[in-house]
Amino acid sequence: MEDIRYEAPKTVKAAVALLANEPGLAKVLAGGTDLLVQMRAETVNPQLLVDIKKIRETHALKRLPDGGWRIGASVTGAEMEEHKRLKKDWPGLVEATDLIGSTQIQGRCTPVGNLCNASPAADSVPAQIAAGAIAVIVGPNGTREIPAENVAVAPGRTSLAKGELVVALLLPPRPKHSSDAYLRFIPRSEMDIAVVGCGVSLTLDVDGTCTAARVALGAVGPRAILVGDAAKALIGTKLEPAALEAAAAASSAAAMPIDDKRGTKEFRIKIAGVLTRRTAEIAYERARKN
Amino acid sequence: MAKHHVSATVNGDPVEFLCETSQSLLEVLREELQMTGTKEGCGTGDCGACSVMLDGRLVCSCLVLGVETEGKSVETIEGMAKGDELHPLQRKFIQHAALQCGICTPGFLVASRALLEENPDPTETEIRFWLAGNLCRCTGYDKIVRAVMDAAQEMRESANAR
Numbered sequence: 001m002e003d004i005r006y007e008a009p010k011t012v013k014a015a016v017a018l019l020a021n022e023p024g025l026a027k028v029l030a031g032g033t034d035l036l037v038q039m040r041a042e043t044v045n046p047q048l049l050v051d052i053k054k055i056r057e058t059h060a061l062k063r064l065p066d067g068g069w070r071i072g073a074s075v076t077g078a079e080m081e082e083h084k085r086l087k088k089d090w091p092g093l094v095e096a097t098d099l100i101g102s103t104q105i106q107g108r109c110t111p112v113g114n115l116c117n118a119s120p121a122a123d124s125v126p127a128q129i130a131a132g133a134i135a136v137i138v139g140p141n142g143t144r145e146i147p148a149e150n151v152a153v154a155p156g157r158t159s160l161a162k163g164e165l166v167v168a169l170l171l172p173p174r175p176k177h178s179s180d181a182y183l184r185f186i187p188r189s190e191m192d193i194a195v196v197g198c199g200v201s202l203t204l205d206v207d208g209t210c211t212a213a214r215v216a217l218g219a220v221g222p223r224a225i226l227v228g229d230a231a232k233a234l235i236g237t238k239l240e241p242a243a244l245e246a247a248a249a250a251s252s253a254a255a256m257p258i259d260d261k262r263g264t265k266e267f268r269i270k271i272a273g274v275l276t277r278r279t280a281e282i283a284y285e286r287a288r289k290n
Numbered sequence: 291m292a293k294h295h296v297s298a299t300v301n302g303d304p305v306e307f308l309c310e311t312s313q314s315l316l317e318v319l320r321e322e323l324q325m326t327g328t329k330e331g332c333g334t335g336d337c338g339a340c341s342v343m344l345d346g347r348l349v350c351s352c353l354v355l356g357v358e359t360e361g362k363s364v365e366t367i368e369g370m371a372k373g374d375e376l377h378p379l380q381r382k383f384i385q386h387a388a389l390q391c392g393i394c395t396p397g398f399l400v401a402s403r404a405l406l407e408e409n410p411d412p413t414e415t416e417i418r419f420w421l422a423g424n425l426c427r428c429t430g431y432d433k434i435v436r437a438v439m440d441a442a443q444e445m446r447e448s449a450n451a452r
Contacts (some may be wrong), residue, residue: 030368033353037335039312078347101367103405103422108350
């Protein structure tokens with residue numbers, strides 16, 4: 001870690017210019033809870049760090065006029081956990097983000113960083129995908145918006161081009177009787193990396209019939225997976241046992257995990273289904289009360 | 291490359307220091323400011339030994355760059371006792387023998403104080419989850435948890451007496 005240039009621009013435009021004009025490796029620094037570890041391990045060796053925390057708009061955590069939300073790239077897990085209104089609209093996304101690391105890590109880590117670090121096991125990412133989150137990307141050619149599921153392309157790799165950065169996540173407005181949930185399997189009670197993670201977001205009608213659903217899985221593929229067939233199995237039902245079993249089977253079928261020290265392929269495929277059923281049940285109970 | 295000139299506040303006192311981009315706040319505290327109360331355990335944000343407050347937030351100082359602290363307020367273990375008078379948490383850690391080798395202790399104390407400022411009456415479960423990012427290889431944690439609960443009770447009683 002020698003001779004690294006450090007810049008802390010005050011505008012997104014200046015940040016983009018710095019990232020685009022650096023001939024070597026340039027990295028965005030927000031919470032740093034992944035980046036500084038990678039730099040210390042020398043798995044990432046940037047020539048330039050662009051600290052975005054001096055850019056005021058990246059700290060915005062606000063409800064938009066249409067009822068959606070904007071979560072700036074410097075917003076931390078702790079700030080989300082302390083935001084009562086956000087927790088009411090998106091309890092699953094908040095609980096997923098809150099699972100990232102310890103109290104100390106929560107004070108620094110950001111959901112946008114979790115997305116851009118592109119770990120397949122990132123806890124907040126299946127919840128973001130289930131929520132239908134949109135990543136707002138600014139680069140040398142202007143602004144574009146893509147679904148959260150299209151940011152990571154492989155472990156540690158994103159679809160961002162040189163000079164681009166994610167400045168915020170956008171969450172859609174919540175209709176009545178909507179909610180979300182996130183569960184992960186880990187062999188201990190806290191401070192671990194997901195063996196499987198599952199995010200579910202549901203909208204119900206007044207009778208409790210599911211009218212919209214999104215199901216996403218983490219840690220069972222090279223990036224988090226949006227499972228359209230699991231959502232289809234839930235829509236039009238009241239999450240009766242047969243519907244839950246069908247959704248679970250769809251998730252197990254979509255899972256394409258590897259064997260590693262955290263769990264075997266066979267185990268992860270089974271757990272992907274179990275977690276889908278359990279997470280959907282929690283989201284359903286929340287949505288009924290919302 | 292020229293070093294960064296950083297102005298910050300540590301335990302209420304204005305400080306200025308020079309650092310390289312790659313120097314963590316932990317390294318700055320220990321090597322540039324000679325404040326060695328904050329310990330390095332893992333250096334990767336897993337163990338919490340280097341816990342400090344940064345603008346009122348509990349963080350691992352190994353995962354903060356020194357240069358990031360420009361204009362910010364840092365609170366370390368050195369600011370915990372008032373002169374010779376120990377903080378109630380410090381006294382209770384001694385009374386309950388909540389430490390052996392002591393490397394993790396400054397981090398536990400800083401993290402526990404942050405908890406009690408936010409939640410003066412935590413349950414045992416809340417204490418254990420809050421301190422899940424502070425690792426101790428000596429005590430088995432139970433004495434630490436008892437000490438925090440006892441300190442919390444004393445601090446509540448003295449707050450009520452006032």
